Structures are given as C-alpha cells and as structure tokens.
Amino acid sequence: MISSWVPVIVMLGIFVNGARSENVTRPCATLQTSSSVVPIGSPVTATCVISEDCPLAVGQAVHTEWRLGDRLVPSSPVANTSGRVSEAVIPSFNHSRAFLTCSIQGSPPQVVAGVEIRAGYPPEAPQNLSCQTNLTTPKRLTCSWDAGQRETHLLTKYTLHTQIRYSKKNYTYQMPPGVCSFSIPRLDFGLFSEMIIYVRAVNDLGEATSSPITLEPISAAKFDPPEIVKIEVPRKYGCLTLRWCLSRHQAWMSNQRMNIEVRLKTADSNEWSEAIPVNNIKPSRPVDQCRLLHWTRYFAQIRVRFQQSPWSEWSSSQSGVTLESAPTGHLDSWMKVSQDDVTKQLNIHLFWKASKQFRANSQSVSYMVSALKEGKGKVCSTRENNCTFQLPRRAKKVYLTAVNSVGKSSPTEVRILHHKDREAVSHLKAVPRDNSSFLVEWEGAVTPDLVDYVAEWRPLLETGLSHIRFDTAEKNRSSLVLTGSFEPDKPYGISVYPRFKDGIGLPQTVNAYLRQKAPSMVPEMKIKKTWKSQVELTWGEIPLAERNGIIQSYKIFYWNEKGPINIVNVDPAERKVVLQNLKPLSRYEVFMMVSTFGGSKNGTTTDFKTEPFDAVAIFMILTGIGVTLSLLVIFVFLKCLSKHKRLKRRLWPSVPDPANSSIKRWTSESTQDTYLGCDSEEPNLVYLSHLSFLDLPMKLSKEEDLWSNNAEDTSDLGESICGSPFIPGYSGSNSDSVPYATVIFSGPCSSPSPKKPHVYLRSESTQPLLEREESFSPKCYQNMVTDEVSREQCFFGPSHNCGPGEETGPDILWDDFPFLRALAMNDIQND
Template identity: 45%
Template structure:
C-alpha cells in the first residue's frame, strides 16, 4: 500500500510557494527541470496512490491492525485484520473473543482460519462515513478491552479545476493573479499546484507554485512572468486518492492587464460646432509609460438622464496627448462624460470620474404639440383659456433656460404682438378678448427664438355635424398603465382626437397631460406617471377643422385594493321598531379604487345577524322590523374590486312604543276592521236574501220557532178552554202555519163572582179551586214555593207558565190583567233560561181583575223574567196594561 509521507509546510499567509530548478527533484514532484520530467514524476505519484505498496500498520503490545488502505473512496469496501501477539496478558490462558468496532458500532467479525490462528479479520462492505475509527477489542465476560485501532478516511479523487483565468495588475507592485474553480467536494484535503511556462529564445523555463490546502487563488510577482510574451499556465489538483490537471491557458500578461481608470482633465464646447465637445484626458501616473495599442471608450448622457451613449476610439502613439472630439449631442444641453481604457484585447478598466459640460446653445427648432381649451367667460368682453404644450419628437430646445411666449398678433395698424403669457412651464392660463380666432406660441433661449406656431381658439359647444365620442372605457394594463378606448362619432368632419388626463387628487394644471391622436385612432395607452391605487380623470375630445366637441370623461384605476379606511357610521333617529343609520363618503385619497357597494351588518343580543346592501351612491339606510327596547350592534363594510374594509362597531338601543305610534298602528287597524265588518255584513245580508228565497235552505239554517207574540192564542174561543187541553190539533181556528204543541199550557178563567177571603183568612166557596193550595201544588210540585231554591229536582226543571184570566177573554168588555203562575217542567225551552230560576210566590186574585197580582220584587220583575210572554199582556178598555 501507499505510505503517507509528510508534506513540507507552506509559508504563512496563503501565498504560493515557488520552487526553482536547482532544488532536488524528489518530493511530490516539485522542482523538476523540464516539463517531460515533470510529467514522469506525476505518473509515478499517480501509480503510488492507486497501487498500494504495503499495508498500513497500527500496533500495540498486545495486537496490531492491518488494513488495505487508510484512505478509501467513499462507499467502497474495507478489509482489516487484527493480529494478537504472543504473550498478551489479555489472552494468555484466558477465554476471550475478538470484537470489531467502527465509530462505536459493533461489526460482525470474520472467524479465524483455524483454531490456533491468532488473526481475526473484519469486512466492511460499504464505508459510508467520511472519517471513521476502526478498533480491535478483546472481550472477557462483560468487559471489552481495546487492543489496537486505526483511523480511516473516505472521499473522492479531485476533479479537474475549471475556468482558469489570470489578470495582470500594472499598479506597483506588478503582479499576475490566477484563480480557478475547485470543482466537486472531495471530503479530503486537496492541494493545488500552479504551473507556468514561458518560451525564450534559448530554453523553456517552467515554474511550479504550491498552494495551501483549499486555496484556489495564486499571485505571482513581476519577476516570474514576462509582460509582452506568451505564457502557458495550468493547475493540478491533488489529494490522497489521486490528482487531476486543468486545461492549459495561453496568454500575454500585458493583454491580461487591467488598467487604472483614465482621468478626464477637461471638457470644452467647440466654437461654431453645435453639439460637439473636446475631451482632454490621461492615463494614471503608474501606467503612463504605455504608449500604443490602447483603446478608450467615452460615454455621455444628458444631465439627470439614465440612458448612456457609448463610443469607442483607438489611440496610437501620435494621438496619445491629443484631445478627443465627441459630437452628435443636442445644442445647449448639459452632459455628463466618463472614460475607460484597455490594452489590446485585454479587460476594460473601471469607468473614471465624471465631468460635466454644456454644448453651445442654438435657437429652438421644430414645432410644439399644443392643446388649448376655453374655460369660461370672464366677462362680456373676455374669455379665460388654458394652453398646454409639449415638445414633439423632433423638437430641440437647444438650450438650458428655455421660456415660452403665448401672444396675439396685433392688427397691421397697431404694430407689435401682444404677449398674453410668458413662462418656463409647459402650460399657462390666459385671458383673451372675445372673438379671438387664434393665438401664437414660440420657444426662446439665449441663442434665439423658434418659429411661431398658430393655435386656433375653439369654443366648447355642440357644433352642428360634430358629435362627441361615446362608449369611452378604461381598462388597467399591468399596474402602471391604462388602456382607454372609445367609439368615434359618425361625423366625417373629425380630423383628430385629444386625450387628456390628470390625477383626480390634483387640480393643478401642472399635473395635466395630453396627447393628440389621428382620426383613425380609437384607443390610447397611458403609462406616463400612472401609479397604482390612485384615481385618474380621463377625457377625450373630437376635433374638426373649425370646431371641437364636448368631452367624454371617465375615471379609472390601474390597480385597486381595499380602502384604507371605512366610513364612519352614525346613528340617527331611533324608534321602537326602526332605526336610521348614515355615513359619510370615503375620502377620495383613501378609497384605493372604485367603491362598488356598501354592506351594513347588524345583529341583536341573541346574535341573529342580518345584512343590508346599499348602492355606492346612497349613504343612508333605515333598519325596520326591529324589536322594541332591544340592544343592537352594527358596522359597515366598503368594497372595491381589490378588497373590502370593515368599519368600527356602533351600538344603539330601540325605544318603547309611544301613544302616537300606537295611534298610527291602531287607527289603520280599526279602520281595516270596520271595513271588514261592513263587507262581512253586506255579504251576510246578501246571503240571507239569497237564503230567504229558498225555503229549504231557510228552514235548514233558520227553523221555524213559535213566537208567542204572533201566536193564534188570541183567536181562541171559550169552548177552546175545555179541560181536555192541550189537544190543540182539534182546534180548527188556529192558523199557525207550523203549529207547535206545548208540553203544558193552560188557560184558566177566574170566576167573576168569587168572594174574597173572610176575615180569618178562610177562603170562600168561590175560590175553592185554590183551597189548600192544591192547584198550585199540582202545578209547581211543591207547596212551599218561595225560598225552595236548594231542592235538587228543581235544578233540572224549566219554568213553563199558565195564564189565568179573570173571565173569559172574549166575553168581557174590560179584560182583567192575566194572572201568571209558574209551572215546572223538565222539557227544555227554546230560549236557554238560567238553569236555576228564581223562586216565585203565589198571587191573590182580586175580584173583577181590578187588583193585579203583586210580587215581592214589583210588577216590573214579572215581565222581565218572561220576555216572550210579555206580549200576552192584554190592554183593558181604558188602555191600562
């Protein structure tokens, strides 16, 4: 195997070590005299790395370890053996076994070749660690004693260095610096060797420079390289697993030199040569000895511009001290100049310091694009106008201090022009006499004045035959551009369009921009000065030869997002079932887009949430159907195309219902009920009238009920009052269409000649029919009628009646009042009387009927208790009841 040898330590500071030809050519191949011998040495080193010459040995008094190689390729297999020495106290006369450990992990040991062998082997199929410590251990019972160990490293052979470049520094001290890319990671210490070789007339002189491990930059001093002859440079990468050579680099160190930036001494504008300047320059003091094969680049730009114009010039020995001429610049414009230099095809130096100079001024030339619009009439004799202009593509100001004049030409008999506006801005506002047809504008600088431009003055009106544009629309293009389109009018007199725009938050004319468009153009892309989240006001005018139409205006955003703030919600009038809420419009600078809608969220104490959507033009809402005396919370959300923002939550409480509110509620309800009752009554009468015309329906819904007031009892004769009542069906005079047979109804005639009771209370013979109360008892079922209200049989009885006449009612001129007697019956009456009727007393009948029976409660109680029998009250001849 290969036995690692100690390398000489490099000098401190990381500089490469130079070895000359007088040194011994032995170690690591350094110091070889010829390139051929160097290559032979490299081959010997490669063979030494790949083919191991002897095993590495790590031993101890008890054992020694032998391995195939202490440095292996990562992932390859490893074989090792542990030889136990004779006389080792750990194994002599004891029972033991040998274990292998790799970084603390137990490995499976190979069995010895025979029982007497003291060599124990191990096989690692894949060594996956970049560094490992392999140990041999003798185990006795529970203890394991390490008897030998060895460190093994794993990695990869080096890859060939790439992108070898060298750069010459001509600033003292002169040096040649080379650098390269190391390639893939090897996980092993890798050294680099720089080889240089230059050809002279007599011999080839190689040089070898050793670098510290890991360094990939080497700097060579001026004594070891020529300036004006070719060199061959290469790099060798080397580690314990092998070496690799880079592609050789052939270069002239002078053409690899990077010069210092040149110095611009002065810049002067050339007299009578507009747009031309001269530059005086020089090299740095340490490089002024270079006299030929130089190239310089001059770049220039207008002041505060970002675009440079670059021109390259070749410099020979004769032109080294002369000034450089630079032309093609605008007149009267301040420029910034810089220079850099290189030798041959070498690298450019850095750009030198800047110098500024203005070119000669000249009168402005070419035309301006002008846009004039009438604002209003100041008086009966003057109008107010705004004039905007900007340079056309070919316009040249040809000077720094340019001003603009807007004027009127006087009449031939009035002489000179009348200045209405003089400014350095690109706009002005002026007052013109009414009837002015055109104004003129010129640009001036210190060198002269441009030709005048006539601008017609058009009144904003609806001229005949010239309609405004329609269907104007704006769409964002990216985040900083707007695409505006419109539908042109059908009028053939349109010659051009004028599009103007400005930020909606800015009213200063300085922020207004415009562009003139051909009649065939129906769209414009606006990108100058457009910012996201800002509103822009855009108008388009149609122009003819003699008129201009009214504008068509639209508002647009290049990019929208949620408003920066939500509107403040205010609580207005609150009633018991409704509440009014209002809010202010979101300020324009906080909208960040077009407000699409407002959404009002509100909820009660129970958490029941409702939403009301409001159009962006409306800023108030009335919440209805609220619960009286309830707490509510609400907030408003404002939305744009880019997002939404929620406002703060407000709290309000509904009130109680007042009298006026009750009246407003009750009166309409009452009126409605009255109308409903009237309609229902009319419907009932209509139905009743319909039913009365149909006897069958009438009898089914309203059956015939006998009416005592209309009864035929009044037509009965004395013969009809025979004791064999109540056979009413045998009486032929009764004409009741639907006779009703009473369960018990009697007519009694009181004898006219009856006597009154004797003084001792004994009744006479004339009223023997009343003796002992037999008659009353037979009628009432009890002799003790008054006060007998608690007897159970009477509770279910219905009082019927017997009418007693003092004399036959047909035979008396003066009819006595009928006597009413109570009767008890279990048959229900037609009218539902009280189930517990009041007790009644017997009456005394006076002779001739003059004395009427009196009850305890008075005569009024008599007819009130029996309203249906009140019609039987027969009037006497004198009209008494």
C-alpha cells in the same frame, strides 16, 4: 459509517496489545487487498491469511468470516491451505470509504485483520483560470480558478505554476485544501514581463492540469476610475469637449495609450446613453463628443483600461451645455373650444408639448399663438405650455411658434375643431404600470374620418389649466402608457377623446390612483330614524383629498350587549343603511370600516337604542283597531236594520193613545202586538200590574162628586172599565179634561216569575183626552187566567155581554183585581 467502525478498531487494538503482551512477534493474521484506494464502483479483492501460531486457531478448525462495515461479504477458502487462507471479492465498491475486516468464527467472532478502503474520482482539470493585477499598494497578481463540477471524495491538492519568459524563472505555489485562488507577491512577477500561468490538481487516483494563460501583469490590471477634469463648449453646434486624466495612483501611466468609453445623458433624463468607445488615446489628449442637442445640458462619465485589461469603474459626472440655436421641429397640440353667447366668439384653450422631432435648442423658450401663418395677428404669447384666448366664430385655424434668443421655429398649424356628440371610445380603464406610469386601455370604433385619440389627464386635487397634460395615440391603437410626475395616493382624472377630421367626439373618463392606501378618515355616522327593530344610519361623503384610493365598500359592524357581531356591506355609492331584525328596547354599538384597494380604516364606535314600538307596528295596530270598529259599526247597523221595530219600541216605549185607550184592547190586542216574547214569535200575556189616579189640581169639597161630569181631572175609567156604576153621567165627548191612568206592564221577559206582585205607577201627565164622537159603552174586563183556560167574568152587575146562565165563580178577591181595588179605595176616600 465511521462511527460504526469504532468497535472494530477498538477490538483490533485490544487484539494487537494482547499479542504484544504475550511477546508475539507476528500478527495473528495478514490481510492484503488489490488496492486501498479505488475508483467508485470498481471491484475489490482481499485475501486473509491466518498464521499457524495464532492462539485463536490452535487445535481447532478455522472458519473465516468477512465483513464490509456491518454487512457480511461472501468468502471462499483457498485450496490446499487447511482453511487458514480465505479470499473475498467485492464486485462494486460504492462507498467513499469503508473498513473491510477478517474474523475467526466463534462466540463472539474475533477480528484478526482489517483494512480501510477509500474510493473516489480522479481530479478534473481546473477551469476558468484568470488573473488580475492590483496596482494599488500592495501591488499583487491574484489568480483564481474553478475546481470542477464533480466531487472527487478524495483529498485533492492544487498547485499554481508560473513561468516568466526570457528569464527562465519558475515558481510553484501550494494551495491549502479547498482553496482555489492565490495572490502572487510583487517580487515574483514584472508588470511588463510576459508570464505563463497554469494550475495542477493531484489526488490518489491521478492528476489534471488547466489550460495555461499568457499575459503581461499590466494588461491584467484594473485601473482606478479616471477623472473628468473639465467639459468645454467648442465653437461648433451640438459638441462638447471632455478633458480627463488617470487617478493619482496610476499617473505614472499617463504616457501609455489607453482605451476609454464615454456615456452621456441629458439633464431631464434618467437613463444613460450607450457607451461611446475611444481607443488608443493618451490621458493628456481631450475627447470631443458631437451630434448633441443644441443648448442642452449633458452629464458625462468615462472609464478606462489598458489593452485588454478589465474596465475600471465609471468616473464621477461632470456637466456642460451645448451652444444655443433656433428651435426646430413641430409641436403636438390639444384644443378645447366653447362658444361665448355674450361676446359671440369662441373661447379656446390650447395646450401643446414637444414632439419627438422638436428641439428647443435653448434653455429659455417662449411660445407665440397667432391667427396668421406669418406671425401676424398674435393672440397669445407665453412661456407656459398652454394658453387661453378668444377668436371669431368664423376662425378655422391658428399657428403655434416656438421662439428663443437665436430665432424661432417653423409655425405649427392647429385646426380649430368643435366638440360633437359622437361616440367612438368605450370600456376605458387605467391601471398602474409601474411606480411612475399608467397603462390606459379602451375600445375604439374605427371610422374613416377618425384621425387619432387624445388622452388627457390632470390631478383632481389641483385646479388650473397648467396642470392638464395630454398625449396622443394613432387611430389603430387601443392602449397608451402615460408617463409623468405622478404622485402615489393622489387621484387623477384620465379622459380619452376621439379626434375626427371635423371635430372632437365624446370622451370616456375614469379616476385612477398610482398607488392606494387606507383612507385618512372615516365619516361620522348619524342616526336618522329609530324603530322597534330597525334603525337608519346616514353619513357624509369622504373628501377626495382624504380617500387615498377608490372606495370599494363601507362595512357596518354592530352588536348588542349579549349578541354576536353582525356585518352589513354597503355599496360605495350609498350614504345610508337600514339595520334590520334588531331587538326592541335594546342598546347597540356600531362602527364603520371604509376600504380601498390599499387598505381599510375603522371609525369611532357609537351607540343607539331601539324603540318599544315602531311606526309600522303602530300603523298596523291602528289599522286593526279601525277595521274592527268599522266591522262592528257595520254589524250593529245591519242588526238595527233587521230589528228596527223592536229597537224602536225598546228605546221609545209605546205610549197609549188616550183617545183610543181600552183596557181590553191593552190586554188582548194592542199589547200583544207591542210586547212580543224575547225568544219566540208567539204573543205573551201582558199583566196589568198597577193603576193610579192623577191628583186633582185643587181640593174638591166632599159634596162634590169625584166622578161628576164637570170634573176637570178624571181618569179614563169610562173607557177602560165596562159598565162603571160610579160615573153614571159620563159620556166622554164633551169634557175638557179627562183623568187617565198610567199602566205599567211586566212580562215574562223582564221577570221570569209571573207570581211577583204587580206594581202600579202613577202618571204625572195632565194631557186631556182626545175627544171622540162615538159614545163609550162599558166593555167586559177580560182576565186571562192561564194559557189553556180563559174565563170571562162580569163585574158590577148584569151586562149584555154576559150570558144569563153563566156561573160567576167564587167570591171576588181584591188583591187579584187591583183596578177595582183602586176604585174602591178612591170611593172610600171620597166618603
């Protein structure tokens, strides 16, 4: 806002300078206000009077314009002044400061007068006036106060006023702006002279004065911390004597009565006791502190003040030990009992600790366990807080006693309780409460015979009974705070047992960490199996000392050369994982991240390569092949069953029975049954393709007839050809060996064209023909010319089967009758 008024101020300066250059003795206009400093929110009235000889208003009508900063302010002319007097009223002035200007309208308007108006609040009375004397060099009295909560927006001046009684000396000290404290020089006050002190605040809207205070400067002095010279042990149990003095700089006050406070703490405690006041005591007099524990080391501190002066800081600590006395109170105990089958006795592990009422009253305490209350039958004596011993099975209780050099405590009775299969604790959990304790919570089943709960804990990385600690909770409680020297990042086993009147129930156990961090190591992964699209990874368990917390998860990160990173979460209880949906014959990289509540740690990266086939794929392929072959074998077997006759004749061709051989039967009857068509059930014609004779085993003379009755190697022509004239005496019944011919047939199945020349094969068999009793009579050779036409032709002359009137047809062609041709050829050779 101030910057917006810079042009106005410049214009006012130019106007004034211009008036001076024209030797104008009076300003062009005057501006009067009700007040230049007003309370915020109050009305402001201003009047602007333009002079008659103002050059800006000569010979023209005057119109006045008002502005408060950049904002126009309504105005009204005053009556009977010819418009040269104007008045403006601001109903509520809400600025801390602003310029009000009066201008003559024109192009542009000309400022002829202006005034700065400031607004604010009157000062508040200063509060919380206090003074403190510094007794160190240089000695001074420092007073301070609060200026008040409300901002005045105006320059406020503070002055400190002092008045020394009985001397009529008054002093006033002016404060710099914004300063609310002042140190009075040592010459302006006396340490033991009473003074009246107050503060006054003044600004343009008013003034205010604080409430006065009356004090002696010595009563406002903060002393240096005193010193404990020595702690003595009087001849009284539970008492210590403190000898003290003031600091070296305040030693001149040793004859004055002072007020002090004492605080104490034991050597094993971290908290100080409440301050114990001791009033009106001279520094030369010692202070006794009683009702302390016997034979206990205490640390003590004191602080001092004079009358109502501020307390000094606490002194440094000094320690002392009270007198020794016999232990008092009873001990809390915890027992574990098991039976020894070899010795038939009870194995007992007894633990104890000081109860709230127990006092050792000595720095050196030992403990004794006995079978009898009077201390007889001692079974154990130790300085530790646990003991292991054996008792007969009939033992019911033992007695625990604390002993020192002065005496011994009353024996504490400990009942021997056996473990029972009873449950009374569930949903146990243990969480850190702070940096040195656990909060243990559980759900208990309250029964009439339940006595209390016992919480037992021990560091899992330590062995031995000396590390076991315990605490007890009443039967109606379900939580307990365990305190002790717990270490961070170390595992602790915490168990809660229900203790009944007749035994110890089953416990609930959890592992807990006071603070967790990332594991110290990550197990090495090993590749157990590799398949086409899967790989099985295994790893070992992290040692308990390296976990640093409760394992929350194992995360497996793996990727191939071109693929994205894949993540698999593994349950903390598992030690293996199968990575699936991998690409065959691909190289992958993999590493593991192990996490606890306190952090995570990554392991080293390893790689593996998938196989082209996996066991599943090979199994499926072999299974498919086996099923296919089985179906094929079954199909072939069934096919063979349906075609067994045809298959048999395909694999083992039918060999004619020489004893029943007949050309007619071959061509007409038997061959039709033997060789069927390939694609139809209709019988096909069988064509005699060749006839051959067996060679004689020895060369016969030309005179000997080849077809004589005594020939040893002959063919079966007598059976195959009807009416053969070449063997007139052949009967077929009394011959030892008969030569026979092998006939090879070719049908339409093997040769699509029946016009192909016939082939005759010669038989190598010398099997004798079977003898037959009936005589053979020549039969007619039937030649089937076509399927529609059948003609019977008789060869070698008339026959009884041939009709006398039948025509014989054309001349015989030897090529059409290979059988006759072979006979003819044989005949020619014999000639």
